[in-house]
Amino acid sequence: MKEVLREKVEKAIEELYREKPEGFKIEKPKEEKFGDYSTNAAFLLAKPLRKSPSVIAEELSRFLAEDSMFEKISPERGFINFSLSKDFLIKELESLITEGEDYFREDLGKGRKVQVEFVSANPTGPLHLGHGRGAVVGDTISRLLEFYNYEVVREFYINDAGRQVYVLGVSIFYRYLQLFGKEREYPEIEKLFEEEGYKGEYVKELAVTLKEVLGEALLGQSLEEALEKLLSADFPFELNYLNRLEELDSVKLCSSFGLDAMLHEIKRDLEGIGIDFDVWFSERSLYERGLVEELIEKLKEKGYIYESEGAVWLKASELGDDKDRVVRKSDGSYTYFASDIAYHYEKFRREFDRVINVWGADHHGYIPRLKAVLKALEIPEEWLEVYLIQMVRLFKGGKEVKMSKRAGNFVTLSSLVEEIGQDAVRFVFLTKRSDTPLDVDVNRLKEKSSDNPVFYVQYAHARISGVFREYEKRYSESVENIPVDFLKHLWEEAEFKLVKKLLGMKDELVSATLKREPHAITYLLIETAGLFHNYYNHHRILGMDEEVMKSRLLLLKALRIFIKLGLKLIGVNAPDRM
């Protein structure tokens, strides 16, 4: 809508003044008396034309008034205010109803390839609420991009190479030893576990499983037998890591088994909120293919690598970061940053036009160093977008449910899904801008009332469907068969207010997509649902004169198209009855 207006204004300016002003705005005035849209174009023309804004506004208004799109154009103190004509609005509404959700679609992406990397949680424990929020944000960004014709790849980066995976193995092995009362016989294992081990219940459960399948096999020297037993046992998941185990050692055996088990659990948790990744990218594979070394070599050739104190450093400070960063430690092992360099170069090689990372906010310090690498590799900075997700706190009846990582108990994503359901979880994670902390009140989300925004929106959809059902029952005719021609019988102010809001949603959706602000969708939905409930409470539909009834049914149909689309874009169901 704004684009259409912009073109008209531009054209008028060109014909009247032969000027091409840039950066003028088309906006929705807050007050109705200023019309449906307005522009500040006259202000910007005042200087080059050496005329007062109000004179320019008047001249432009007179020129544009011919257009049948407008009911009225009024210049006011330099602003130009547009009111859309009913004919125009009805014609647009007609297209909305005939085209369905495609009405809102636009070819923003032109098929360009975008990768969205999100969650990427360490496979050393179950997903918690923060991961869940990142998952929903990443998935919703993906859905929005897909809707606008981008080719999206959803990717999960598996940190299966570093020390954390080893610590997972130690933790499982330690718990396993405990089951036999033998932990004292392995002092290094015990020490490492006490200091850094994963202490959650799930580790104990894995140990119990190992005991059930293997008996004492991991205690003695019968590791080959243990591996064989595990591989031939019946698990609900594949043993990809265990199958590729190179070095036979109890901790590594435990960590490989743990990886397989945790990844399976993570996938299941994500499925529980309707998220499916296209690519599960293994960090380890970067090392196996020699990419990490290759990239460090590449950076070295460009002169950005040096050695000091036995470690290998990137001259990040020359590239916009505040200090230099270690890529290879003095003990010869690589930092997480090193594989990240390789990973992002790998993304670049895969020819994505754009790469979007959704990270936990605690990673914000990594952005400058990653951008530094891009600069060194001569990859344009805009190629990589990073969005940060702030933490989620859980409240029950006004009291915070604390989570403590050290004690190993945290609120898992799956437990929240179990409690309030997939729809509520997805919705609530989008009720705030993602870079600010979010408080989730479980009790409120279980309520079935207008206090609960999920129900409020879904109910609007169900209510419209209910009206349609009743119409079909009473008149033995489907709403689908009502000709759009009946729209011309809409006449009430309230109805046109709704229509304008609805048509404006096209701009709003585009803006939410370009700004990568998935939370905006929930606000748009709540607003639309509110307008509908309001309208519904003041206007009868069934039983009115045929013309009025059918025009209103069509209006409801248009509303339902948008609500359904909005819900689809955030991955929430649109029920026909509740």
Added chain:
RNA sequence: GGGCCCGUAGCUCAGAUGGAUAGAGCAGGGGAUUUCUAAUCCCCAGGUCGGAGGUUCGAGUCCUCCCGGGCCCGCCA
């Protein structure tokens, strides 16, 4: 000490590249149901946009400083 984010109604939060009298939901007060779903709606009240300067026709929005809160600042991931 340095960096990032934040500070808007009692509470939770919206406010696109600066635009006209700053919005919504909850909580509080008052009302609406012979109905197509009251799982809903309407009205009222509530504000020095943390503070002070600056930029300009115009600042919640941009700049500087200060106050307050969160997160980060490792040869951890």
